[in-house]
Structure formats: C-alpha cells, structure tokens
Amino acid sequence: MDHSESSPSTKTQVHSSSQRNDDFEEQEQPRMAFSEAQIKEATQREHNMSIPTAFRLYSKAVSWSIVLSTAVIMEGYDLLLIFSFFAFEPWTRKYGKLQPDGTYALSAAWQSGLNNGASVGEIIGLFINGFVAERFGYRKTMIGALFLTIVFIFIPFFAPTVEVLQVGLILMGIPWGIFQILPVSYASEVCPVSLRGHLTAYINLCWVIGQLISSGVLRSLLTRTDQWSYRIPYALQWMWPVPLIVAIAFAPESPWWHIRRGNRDGAKAALHSLTARHTDDAVDLEAAVEVMAYTNKLEEKATKDASIVDCFKGHNLRRTEICCFTSITSIISGTTLMGNSTYFFEQAGMDPTNAFDLTMAQYAIGIVGIVFAWLIMTRFGRRPQYISGLFLQFIFLVGIGITGVVDPGNKNVSWATGALLLAFSLVYQSTVGPLCYSIISEMSSVRLRAQTTSLAWNVYNIFKIINGVLTPYMINPTAWNWQAKAGFFWGGLCLLSFVWAFFRLPETKGRTYAELDILFERGVSARKFASSSVDIFSSKLYEESEEFQNDLILPSDRRDNVIRNEKRGDGDGDGDGEMVGGHRVGQREDLV
Numbered sequence: 001m002d003h004s005e006s007s008p009s010t011k012t013q014v015h016s017s018s019q020r021n022d023d024f025e026e027q028e029q030p031r032m033a034f035s036e037a038q039i040k041e042a043t044q045r046e047h048n049m050s051i052p053t054a055f056r057l058y059s060k061a062v063s064w065s066i067v068l069s070t071a072v073i074m075e076g077y078d079l080l081l082i083f084s085f086f087a088f089e090p091w092t093r094k095y096g097k098l099q100p101d102g103t104y105a106l107s108a109a110w111q112s113g114l115n116n117g118a119s120v121g122e123i124i125g126l127f128i129n130g131f132v133a134e135r136f137g138y139r140k141t142m143i144g145a146l147f148l149t150i151v152f153i154f155i156p157f158f159a160p161t162v163e164v165l166q167v168g169l170i171l172m173g174i175p176w177g178i179f180q181i182l183p184v185s186y187a188s189e190v191c192p193v194s195l196r197g198h199l200t201a202y203i204n205l206c207w208v209i210g211q212l213i214s215s216g217v218l219r220s221l222l223t224r225t226d227q228w229s230y231r232i233p234y235a236l237q238w239m240w241p242v243p244l245i246v247a248i249a250f251a252p253e254s255p256w257w258h259i260r261r262g263n264r265d266g267a268k269a270a271l272h273s274l275t276a277r278h279t280d281d282a283v284d285l286e287a288a289v290e291v292m293a294y295t296n297k298l299e300e301k302a303t304k305d306a307s308i309v310d311c312f313k314g315h316n317l318r319r320t321e322i323c324c325f326t327s328i329t330s331i332i333s334g335t336t337l338m339g340n341s342t343y344f345f346e347q348a349g350m351d352p353t354n355a356f357d358l359t360m361a362q363y364a365i366g367i368v369g370i371v372f373a374w375l376i377m378t379r380f381g382r383r384p385q386y387i388s389g390l391f392l393q394f395i396f397l398v399g400i401g402i403t404g405v406v407d408p409g410n411k412n413v414s415w416a417t418g419a420l421l422l423a424f425s426l427v428y429q430s431t432v433g434p435l436c437y438s439i440i441s442e443m444s445s446v447r448l449r450a451q452t453t454s455l456a457w458n459v460y461n462i463f464k465i466i467n468g469v470l471t472p473y474m475i476n477p478t479a480w481n482w483q484a485k486a487g488f489f490w491g492g493l494c495l496l497s498f499v500w501a502f503f504r505l506p507e508t509k510g511r512t513y514a515e516l517d518i519l520f521e522r523g524v525s526a527r528k529f530a531s532s533s534v535d536i537f538s539s540k541l542y543e544e545s546e547e548f549q550n551d552l553i554l555p556s557d558r559r560d561n562v563i564r565n566e567k568r569g570d571g572d573g574d575g576d577g578e579m580v581g582g583h584r585v586g587q588r589e590d591l592v
Contacts, residue, residue, distance in 0.1 A: 046291075
C-alpha cells in the first residue's frame with residue numbers, strides 16, 4: 001500500500017512503502033494511526049499474496065526458519081538411534097543380556113525405559129520453553145538449548161552401563177523438547193499466510209531427514225563389531241550444535257514476540273530484517289505491524305494474563321483441545337511401528353541387513369511424501385488432507401495386522417508386512433505427519449502460543465511414553481509377541497482419531513491469526529470454518545470497547561472528521577494533525 005507525501009511543513013511525513021523501508025531506522029518514531037480500511041487492505045494483501053511472491057518477499061524469513069528447523073534434523077537423528085540400537089548387535093552385546101539362543105537382547109522393560117527417558121526429558125524441556133521463550137525470545141532460548149546439547153552428549157557417549165545411558169537420554173531430552181516446539185512457533189510467526197503451512201510442515205521433513213541419516217550411519221557400521229560401531233553415531237551428534245549456534249546468533253527475533261512485549265519498533269525492525277527491500281511491492285512494515293498489534297490487542301482483551309490457566313478458559317479451551325488432540329492422533333495412529341521399524345522388521349522374520357535397508361527406504365519414501373504434502377495442502381487445505389490420511393492409515397494398519405495372522409513365519413509374508421508399512425509411511429508423511437505441526441501452530445492464539453503448543457506437545461510426549469511402554473511388549477518375542485498383529489490395535493486407535501478429526505478439526509488454510517480469533521470467538525463449527533466469511537473488525541471485544549478502538553486504530557468516521565477539521569484549519573494550527581487516542585493523525589491524501 002503506497003502513501004503520498006504530505007506537505008513539506010508537515011513534521012510527520014508518510015513516504016511510500018519503498019521509500020519508508022529504504023530510510024528505515026531502528027529508533028523510535030512517532031506512530032501514525034491507521035484506519036480500519038487500511039488494516040483490512042493489509043490483511044487482504046496478505047490473502048492475495050501468491051506463493052512465488054511470498055517466497056520472493058519473505059526469502060530471508062524462509063531462510064532463517066530453515067536454519068532454526070535444522071535443529072530438528074539433529075533430534076530426529078538422535079531419537080532414531082535409540083530405537084535402532086535395539087536391533088544393533090554390538091550395542092545389545094554392551095547393554096543387553098545373553099539370551100538362551102546365544103544372542104544378546106535388551107529386556108522389554110529396559111527398552112521401554114530408554115524409549116521413555118527421552119520423552120520425560122522432552123516434557124521438562126517443553127515446560128521450560130513455555131516460560132523461557134516468552135521471557136528471553138526464541139533466538140536466545142534456541143542457543144541455550146544447543147549449548148545444553150553439546151554438554152549432554154558426553155553422557156551417552158561414555159555411558160558404561162544402561163543406567164547411565166538412561167540418565168543421559170533424560171537430560172538430552174530437555175533440549176530436544178525445546179527443538180520440538182520452538183522452530184515451529186518461529187516459522188509460524190515470521191512467514192505470511194501462504195507460506196505458513198509449508199514452513200511449519202517442513203519441520204516434519206527435518207525429522208525424516210534426521211532419521212534417514214541415522215539409518216544410513218548405522219547401516220554403514222553393520223560390519224563393525226567393536227565399541228566404535230555405536231560410539232561413532234553418538235559422536236556425530238557433536239557436528240550439529242556449533243554451526244547452528246553461530247548461525248542463529250545472527251537470526252532476527254520473531255516480530256510477534258516483540259508485539260507481545262509491547263515493542264512495536266522492535267517488531268518493525270525484525271520485519272525489516274525478515275523481508276525483501278528495494279522492490280515496488282515490498283512489505284508495508286507499518287501496516288504489517290499494525291495488523292499484528294490489532295490481533296494481539298484482540299487476544300489481550302480476551303486473555304488478560306496469558307498464563308497457562310487461560311488455555312482452559314472460554315474459547316481458548318476449544319483451541320487447546322484441538323491442539324492436544326491433534327498431537328494425540330499423530331502418535332496413536334500407528335506411527336510407533338515406523339519408529340521401531342528396524343526391530344519390527346527383524347521380529348517379522350527379516351535379517352538385519354534387509355531390515356536396515358527397508359528402514360532407510362521407509363524414510364526416503366517419507367521425504368517424497370512430505371513433498372506431496374506441500375502440493376496437496378496448497379490446493380485442498382489442512383482438514384480434508386488430515387482426515388483422509390487417517391482413514392488410509394487405518395486401512396494399511398489393518399492390512400499389517402492381517403499379515404501377522406496369515407502364516408507369520410513365511411518370508412514372503414514378512415516382505416508384505418514391510419511393503420504395507422512403507423505404504424503407511426508414505427500416507428503418514430503426506431498427511432498427518434507434516435500437518436500436525438501446521439495445525440498446532442495455527443490453532444493456538446498468538447498470546448498463548450508458547451503455553452498452548454507446550455501443552456499439546458507435552459500431551460504428545462505423555463502418549464509417546466505410553467506407546468514406549470506398550471510397543472516393546474507388543475513386538476518383543478520375550479513379552480506379548482504380537483509382532484505384525486499389533487497393526488489391529490493401532491488401527492482401532494487410528495479409526496477413533498478419524499472420528500474425532502471429522503467432527504472437531506477446523507480448516508485454517510488461508511486464515512490470518514485475527515480471522516481465526518474471530519471464528520473461535522463466534523463458536524463456528526469445525527465443518528464451517530472454511531466457508532465462513534470474516535470481517536476482522538466484527539469481534540465483540542473490538543466493537544464494545546471504545547478504549548480498544550482509540551488505543552489501536554482510528555475508526556473511519558472519526559478519521560474523516562479529523563481530516564475535515566484540518567482542512568478547515570480547526571486543528572492545532574501546526575499542520576501536524578490531531579492527537580487521537582494518543583496517536584497523531586497527519587494529513588494523508590490516501591485517506592481523503
């Protein structure tokens with residue numbers, strides 16, 4: 001949106017967006033009140049922004065989002081090591097016990113303990129993130145978590161016993177919990193609506209890349225039988241944190257974080273660092289900050305203290321429910337079989353080499369699936385993609401269960417089980433896997449994002465702990481020995497997830513955060529979110545509060561009166577406009 005310059009005598013000049021951005025300085029400047037029409041226009045401009053244009057204007061935001069998300073590659077790598085080591089002979093010889101058949105294995109109880117140790121640490125990390133990130137910012141919190149990672153890696157690397165290894169995994173889980181949520185929040189706040197889904201879904205791609213690297217590293221070490229066959233994978237974890245710390249030190253803070261702290265100038269400076277300048281269609285920093293301020297004020301009126309208790313009040317309770325159940329459905333819909341795939345394939349009758357090869361194929365297919373997810377979400381949105389994914393996963397899980405009933409010892413049947421799990425992986429990574437990140441980050445309100453997303457991912461980790469207890473018993477031959485029949489159990493839970501999503505999961509595609517606030521405030525049903533029209537100034541909180549209107553923007557009727565008074569010379573006589581609601585309104589030809 002371009003503005004014409006006022007007369008030379010006007011002390012507060014308003015330049016065109018490109019001129020203003022060229023001359024941008026980070027010092028505090030007199031604030032120009034915006035009209036409802038201008039904020040609506042800025043919102044509409046974001047709606048109309050195509051994906052290529054968004055990439056061009058927000059290329060720096062995309063780059064910084066990718067940098068922060070790289071930490072998730074490290075987490076995906078680390079976590080898969082735990083599951084894969086259960087099928088890694090040198091590791092089981094070190095930490096397991098000799099079995100009657102002459103092999104070494106870790107008991108189901110210790111497998112559950114190691115699986116859950118990292119999850120316990122992640123729960124601690126998520127709660128820490130909810131407070132620390134809002135106090136110190138995303139950038140500093142991320143750097144602190146990376147420093148902790150460097151220190152905690154020493155414990156599993158030198159662990160002499162499984163008990164020490166357990167302590168190390170719990171401590172390493174603390175920064176992993178921060179990595180689990182912070183890059184998603186950052187991506188959702190620095191990118192425009194058209195890129196929000198892609199950049200938050202990219203987090204899932206980072207997970208899969210990390211898991212693929214982990215599988216490849218272990219596959220390359222299968223021929224080694226000494227202690228370095230499992231120490232090298234641990235040592236490789238040190239290659240991630242230092243480069244990331246150096247890069248993130250230069251990253252801009254989220255502009256939304258500045259807005260939540262009442263720092264408009266900081267938000268404007270952050271946007272300046274995140275967007276392209278010197279272009280005719282450069283982002284209007286003033287208008288973008290004003291839309292953020294309006295959204296924040298709207299939520300501030302509804303959520304006074306922005307504490308975790310507010311997540312369970314009013315319409316925020318519904319948003320919390322959606323975030324938490326989305327995280328639950330992503331973990332109880334059979335994904336635990338993917339995480340334990342190497343061990344699962346071995347128990348289904350494959351030799352270790354084929355099991356690791358098929359696991360690598362699973363994650364390679366997952367990368368292809370995420371690319372499909374980006375293409376699908378652009379056209380169809382979150383809700384239909386998520387729901388259809390759950391239904392297809394249910395079908396494949398039932399198929400896996402059937403292979404466990406039909407001649408389970410047959411080699412051909414074990415390959416059929418593997419093929420079905422690969423198909424399941426493709427569907428999951430095309431739908432539920434990446435979309436759960438997008439949905440959780442978009443459903444939470446801006447002011448309660450840290451608290452709501454921390455709750456959602458903590459619920460996820462609680463259910464992951466439950467899965468971590470159950471799954472080893474399901475597929476371990478020394479316990480329940482269900483093997484592929486576990487597909488029936490997870491298929492039933494996947495069907496329940498499908499039913500919940502059909503009735504409760506709204507569509508967020510193409511919605512700004514202010515629009516989502518109003519849709520939740522109105523109590524619009526999940527199936528009508530996509531078709532509902534929204535005026536961002538239709539909120540009761542805005543309409544019923546003159547203080548809100550005066551503090552944030554200048555409504556159109558009062559704006560026009562001020563401009564007419566200035567033209568008649570009824571202002572203060574200095575050509576500077578009138579102070580309304582604490583803001584100076586200058587002569588602006590675009591408002592006349």
